[in-house]
Amino acid sequence: MSPSGSLFQQVLIEGDYSPHFFAYYYKQWNNYNMSYHQHNSTEIMYLISGSCIVDVRPSSGGEERVRLKRGELIILDANVPHRLIVEEGAPCRMLNVEFGFMEYRGVAPSVGKLAREETALAEMLQLPFSSLVMPDPEEIYHVLKGLVLELDQSGGKGGSMVDLLFCELLLRLSKLRQEQLHTSQQPSQLYVRRSIEFLHQNYDQNIQVKDIAAAVNLHPGYLHRIFKSHTGRTLSDYLNMLRMEKAKMLLGQSDIPIAEIADYVGISSRQYFHLLFKKFADCTPVEFRNSIERHAWSYEEHDFQ
Structure with a gap:
């Protein structure tokens, strides 16, 4: 039985699972108001240009509003209600992927194997959040863009390159998160x-x-x-x-x-x-x-x- 679409499950670290992608796109938005929705998959939005608003209703209650700027990304955990707002006259371009997990396919290292070998990833997977905003010093963008292009070429079916790019994406995100936590203390x-x-x-x-x-x-x-x-x-x-x-x-x-x-x-x-x-x-x-x-x-x- 496959786990849910959340990043924060002990089974991901202890077992062996591969990514399964539900959606991916490279798109320009303008004057768009999305209704609140949620899905059983982790979502990453990366803002290439412009600005947008992401409203989130975390599990702790209330509502949080985030204004994303160029070069920033937001990670939304599975089943967290959220919506996208793009104001009129202020278009934005965005990369997006939504993914969960499936039984290990044996192509690239499983999420668990990576976490067992990379401390930064293990730490990220064990520090749950409803949403997380991170600035990108142009490390994540190229990997995420490559992942979306490979998914598009394969019709969403994935393959060796998709799995390898996903592994790199997880590792880079976890190291960026580690740096973020470290600098917040200094x-x-x-x-x-x-x-x-x-x-x-x-x-x-x-x-x-x-x-x-x-x-x-x-x-x-x-x-x-x-x-x-x-x-x-x-x-x-x-x-x-x-x-x-x-x-x-x-x-x-x-x-x-x-x-x-x-x-x-x-x-x-x-x-x-x-x-x-x-x-x-x-x-x-x-x-x-x-x-x-x-x-x-x-x-x-x-x-x-």
Whole structure:
């Protein structure tokens, strides 16, 4: 007999079960009000862009309202009433999966085997919650996106890749949860973490140190000190590094004109963007893109030999 769709069951740790997916989608919402509903499956909503409201009625009673922002996710336990609200004129894009568990299929490690080997996962599975919001430093997004795409290609039937991606998703979620619990006990680390999350969510905007400090409710000078102490970088250095990593990704994985990439990463001066890129990459944006294209051409040529 299969367990229920909740993550928080001792049988999952002691036994051997694989995931079973009930729903999955990549969708844009606008001006949408969902009725309260519940289902016997765990649900993960990941907000790719925009914002939305998730109302939850936890088992302890009452109602909790969460406003999700870009790069945040919410995990909803099975049979917890909830609803999604997307306000008019404020569309959002979302990744979503709903899953429960079935008898082990022997393709990837079972949930129990993972939990018995990974302390962070075992701890997460034994600390129940009705809902949990977590910011993602771009670790969960790529795994979840890959999982949804694989489910879509298999018609929801799953397979080896789906099971492996689910294992990675659980491990990354549990480590993120562990970090969240750890930083909540250390205020300075929590402020640094929030600052990093703000930078990842707003790197494409014209932001300054005072904006970051305001977002985490700290004095700019104090935030500067603790950020440098914990990361070894100043806020400005971290922001520039993040922008250049995004620029590399756009140069290598898109056809966006080089002249426009500065705007995509939040730098208003194209001349400054070129100087900064050369400092971080030891080459100009043009040279970087040409090197990527040459490598791709050489690789394809090799494949046909």
